[in-house]
Amino acid sequence: MATYVIVDVDVKNAKAYEAYEHSAAASIAQYGGRDLVRGGTHEVLEGEWHPTRLVVLEFPSAAAAKRWYASPEYAPTSSPSAWSTP
DSSP, X not given: OOEEEEEEEOOSOHHHHHHHHHHHHHHHHHTTOEEEXXXXXXXXXXXXXXXXXXXXXXXXXXXXXXHHHTOTTTGGGOOTHHHHOO
């Protein structure tokens, strides 16, 4: 069963985020994942959530998503400090 990883990203350093996005994309594909949504326009229909940049990833299973998230390929890029600080 497909599993989805949903991320609300607040990019403060666009150049660093671009580098992160490239390296993260390679690791996502390696673990069977793919982008469904990466940025774009969104509208909250209910509640008080105010997302900035949404990313939705699809993996073939929860196990695949967890393997990717804990993988050595993703670990070096997983810290947002490089791209979330001005």
